[in-house]
Amino acid sequence: MKHKNLKKELGLWDVYAIATGAMFSSGFFLLPGLAAAQTGPSVFIAYFVSGLIVLPTMFSMAELATALPKAGGTYYIIDRSLGPIWGTIGGYGSWLALVLKSAFALIGMGAYISIFIELPITAVAIVLTIVFGLLNVVGAKETTALQKILVAALISIMTFYILQGLFAVFSVDFFEVTQRQFTPLFTDGVTGFVATVGMVFVSYAGLTKVASIAEEVKQPDKNIPLGMFLSIFSAILIYVVGVFIMVSLLDPTELRQDLTPVATAGEVFMNWLPGETGIILIVIAAVAAFASTGNAGIMSASRYPLAMARDKLFNPKFSQLSSMGTPLYAIMGTVGLMIFFLLVFDVTQVAKLASAFQLLLFALLNLAVIVMRESRIEEYDPGFNSPWYPWMQIAGMLLSAILILEMGLLSILFTVVVCTFGVAWYYYYAHGKVDRQGAIFHVHARLGKRKDYGLEREMRTILREKGLREEDPYEKVIARSIVIDEWDKNISYKQIVDRASKLLAERMGLNEDELAKNFYEAHGMGTIPIGNGVAINHTRLDKDISPEMVLVRISDEIVVSTEGFDILNEQQTGETEKLRTLFFLVSSSEQSGQHLRILAHLAEMIDNKHFIQRWKTARDESELREVLLRDERFINLRVRTGTPLENMAGKQIREVELPGESLIAIIKRDGAIKIPHGNTVIEENDELSIIGQKEDIQQLKEL
Numbered sequence: 001m002k003h004k005n006l007k008k009e010l011g012l013w014d015v016y017a018i019a020t021g022a023m024f025s026s027g028f029f030l031l032p033g034l035a036a037a038q039t040g041p042s043v044f045i046a047y048f049v050s051g052l053i054v055l056p057t058m059f060s061m062a063e064l065a066t067a068l069p070k071a072g073g074t075y076y077i078i079d080r081s082l083g084p085i086w087g088t089i090g091g092y093g094s095w096l097a098l099v100l101k102s103a104f105a106l107i108g109m110g111a112y113i114s115i116f117i118e119l120p121i122t123a124v125a126i127v128l129t130i131v132f133g134l135l136n137v138v139g140a141k142e143t144t145a146l147q148k149i150l151v152a153a154l155i156s157i158m159t160f161y162i163l164q165g166l167f168a169v170f171s172v173d174f175f176e177v178t179q180r181q182f183t184p185l186f187t188d189g190v191t192g193f194v195a196t197v198g199m200v201f202v203s204y205a206g207l208t209k210v211a212s213i214a215e216e217v218k219q220p221d222k223n224i225p226l227g228m229f230l231s232i233f234s235a236i237l238i239y240v241v242g243v244f245i246m247v248s249l250l251d252p253t254e255l256r257q258d259l260t261p262v263a264t265a266g267e268v269f270m271n272w273l274p275g276e277t278g279i280i281l282i283v284i285a286a287v288a289a290f291a292s293t294g295n296a297g298i299m300s301a302s303r304y305p306l307a308m309a310r311d312k313l314f315n316p317k318f319s320q321l322s323s324m325g326t327p328l329y330a331i332m333g334t335v336g337l338m339i340f341f342l343l344v345f346d347v348t349q350v351a352k353l354a355s356a357f358q359l360l361l362f363a364l365l366n367l368a369v370i371v372m373r374e375s376r377i378e379e380y381d382p383g384f385n386s387p388w389y390p391w392m393q394i395a396g397m398l399l400s401a402i403l404i405l406e407m408g409l410l411s412i413l414f415t416v417v418v419c420t421f422g423v424a425w426y427y428y429y430a431h432g433k434v435d436r437q438g439a440i441f442h443v444h445a446r447l448g449k450r451k452d453y454g455l456e457r458e459m460r461t462i463l464r465e466k467g468l469r470e471e472d473p474y475e476k477v478i479a480r481s482i483v484i485d486e487w488d489k490n491i492s493y494k495q496i497v498d499r500a501s502k503l504l505a506e507r508m509g510l511n512e513d514e515l516a517k518n519f520y521e522a523h524g525m526g527t528i529p530i531g532n533g534v535a536i537n538h539t540r541l542d543k544d545i546s547p548e549m550v551l552v553r554i555s556d557e558i559v560v561s562t563e564g565f566d567i568l569n570e571q572q573t574g575e576t577e578k579l580r581t582l583f584f585l586v587s588s589s590e591q592s593g594q595h596l597r598i599l600a601h602l603a604e605m606i607d608n609k610h611f612i613q614r615w616k617t618a619r620d621e622s623e624l625r626e627v628l629l630r631d632e633r634f635i636n637l638r639v640r641t642g643t644p645l646e647n648m649a650g651k652q653i654r655e656v657e658l659p660g661e662s663l664i665a666i667i668k669r670d671g672a673i674k675i676p677h678g679n680t681v682i683e684e685n686d687e688l689s690i691i692g693q694k695e696d697i698q699q700l701k702e703l
Helices: 012-021 033-051 054-065 074-082 084-111 121-138 140-170 174-181 189-216 221-248 261-269 277-310 328-344 349-354 356-376 393-407 409-430 440-443 453-466 473-478 493-508 512-524 587-605 613-618 621-628 694-701
Strands: 480-486 527-529 534-541 547-563 565-567 577-588 633-637 661-668 672-674 689-690
Touching: 012 140, 012 189, 012 277, 012 547, 033 054, 033 189, 033 221, 033 261, 054 074, 054 189, 054 221, 054 356, 054 473, 074 084, 074 189, 074 277, 074 453, 084 121, 084 189, 084 328, 084 356, 084 409, 084 633, 121 140, 121 277, 121 328, 121 453, 121 689, 140 174, 140 221, 140 277, 174 221, 189 349, 189 393, 221 527, 261 277, 277 328, 328 577, 328 694, 349 512, 356 393, 356 409, 393 409, 393 527, 393 534, 393 547, 453 587, 473 480, 473 547, 473 587, 473 621, 473 661, 473 689, 480 493, 480 621, 493 512, 493 547, 493 577, 512 534, 527 577, 527 587, 534 587, 547 621, 577 587, 621 633, 621 661, 621 689, 633 694
Parallel strands: 480 547, 527 565, 534 577
Antiparallel strands: 527 534, 547 577, 633 689, 661 672, 661 689
């Protein structure tokens, strides 16, 4: 069953709003007083240390989410790296933990609302769950629109709160206040401080949940890591400075018993505002924080059953999208589970039990980076690479293990129960249905064992979905490509390979026989994708070269054996394939990722239902290239008298000013193709093929 992809309509600020909204709720508005009871005034340092401890997992998640931007986030990543058993554990555990956290947040929201309106808290939480669930059904863009409003209100009020608080702290004798309020700094020694770090660490756990909606993010290579970095910076700043203000201004004994420390501290330094304006602002911020956590939680949590259903680990209904492009059944299931927990359990107590499982997931995510890199899967092409590999990941795993031990027996027992259920469910429901292994089997392959080639195929599909990066020279490669328009009906595949090798060798200064040998070896290894009447032969050389390509159009079909080819659609081919088109790509081994992205985009262009018809009817070499170029990235212009381009005639290429970074890739002159250089002189009636960014080409089109 082919599943529809979710719409890519979320930008940088959507990512920031979801990540930030998933972090702010009880961690700031409830937890500081309880945490201060364990370690005293050093509680603000505990928040800072916890923020640093989450960085390894954040770096790992940023790398994994840009390499695997698919719905399901943590589940999908763990499944594809460690295998479906661990994926089942991660999927169910992540879904359960996020549902509990979201329900807990809405209980907190109900509690703050009840300050001004006396209503039953659980009933309010259930109504809010239904409202946010309906909003999620309407669409991701609408959900994140509310999310951005909530986060904007939260950040604005908290910024005002912090500025006012710092002014209050520094308006008195700072050193006297510090000595009085921060002595002793650690009331329960190192043990109490470490335990507090573990307690407040969960305040940052929501940061990684943004990966569950990665499939819906535009330009994930840029927007996911940048959104996460901005979010963690905001969270650490507000947490550390906000808690520092509370410790500075409140009586230590009262702070340790206070469940609303933000409001209590606000009453001290915001009393200059008329009436109850100060406390109203704080309640608004708290409601916005809890609402954003609940809203983002439902959105993120619903992507777990969606992804698991796609992978046959869950009922297939949960993979279906509504007419509005949202996972209707997955959202309904998530909302239903939240309501069940709200009605049956003390959510406050159960939510805390999920903390150890969150830390286990963090450890597995750090392990996943090591597995993916060591698997040496060429298609693993993250847009962001975690620094200091593998020490960053090893540190993340060790820190998670240390904090798990601080969680207590019940939290660890909860984690064991979830893991046991995940394994049992896999063998009860999914075993035998799932023909898939993780990247860890590629690591085994390096030790002489088998590996899962299906994962490589899936990751090639992900490369196609992600598209090219701005720095990839796809248009330039196509524009410079050598074209063979072959009319000999008796030509063989071997003759075409030899001819393409000769032309590429002449242009690139390579050995013709060596190049042909590489193309033949690629065929033997089954690395040539074939489908839709097209085959793509490609090789990488250990040389400092720019990518070059040969395009081949065959007038009549040639029949080739599919043995030694990577069949793109195994259900629509037999033992032979009729080819009308061949592509040959040569790149440097040092640009392996770029090579694969060009291949992936080429496959995307070929997959277009109009490709073969346009290819067969193209009148000349120029039109053949145009079939493969993105319309918004290129334009053909003729230099003629009486047109805006007439002043180009007689000038060298380097003297011509074009918008932005656009460039003249080829010149068609008197029916011949000319590859221009800086000193090439443009002549009257030359046809220029110009490539560039969309906005630059648009300026040229307006001419």
